[in-house]
Amino acid sequence: MTTVTDTSVRTDDNPFALSHLDALEAESVHIFREVAGEFERPVILFSGGKDSIVMLHLALKAFAPAPVPFSLLHVDTGHNFPEVIDYRDRVAARHNLRLHVAHVQDFIDDGRLRERPDGTRNPLQTVPLLDAIETGRFDAVFGGGRR
Structure with missing residues (x-):
């Protein structure tokens, strides 16, 4: 299983970086979807x-x-x-x-x-x-x- 670990802060140079909370949410969404597909x-x-x-x-x-x-x-x-x-x-x-x-x-x-x-x-x-x-x-x- 892949884990989201990029917790860098959004900046003008990196507008796509995830905040810590966004990374946790993305990881949770990923887990829900994986479980739906496997169970x-x-x-x-x-x-x-x-x-x-x-x-x-x-x-x-x-x-x-x-x-x-x-x-x-x-x-x-x-x-x-x-x-x-x-x-x-x-x-x-x-x-x-x-x-x-x-x-x-x-x-x-x-x-x-x-x-x-x-x-x-x-x-x-x-x-x-x-x-x-x-x-x-x-x-x-x-x-x-x-x-």
């Missing part, structure tokens, strides 16, 4: 939070004006604000994307997971995530995090 059922992790919003924005940019050829997957802890869930659903509908949701609560209810004494559910997301990947037969998963 059958990729999926983008999408919670409606800031990191996943950026991931979706990059995917939209990578394939514009065509639709994004991936579904979205959210592992819902059950501890989200209703406004975040509403936003998640509106974004998926606006871009005509299929949204898969795995609910941590379902795994607690059927005994596959136990509620933690401290009440946090973020560590409980792994089992529902792996189950959703297997059930959905996803062969590539995009996730975003700040660095």
Whole structure:
């Protein structure tokens, strides 16, 4: 895979040089396109939070004006604000994307997971995530995090 590494600054002498941010964006677009060409059922992790919003924005940019050829997957802890869930659903509908949701609560209810004494559910997301990947037969998963 090719990686974009030219981070020189645009000048009058070099008007085509990429800024650091432009280079990172170009690399991300390239990765989205490569995955689309090499995998059958990729999926983008999408919670409606800031990191996943950026991931979706990059995917939209990578394939514009065509639709994004991936579904979205959210592992819902059950501890989200209703406004975040509403936003998640509106974004998926606006871009005509299929949204898969795995609910941590379902795994607690059927005994596959136990509620933690401290009440946090973020560590409980792994089992529902792996189950959703297997059930959905996803062969590539995009996730975003700040660095």
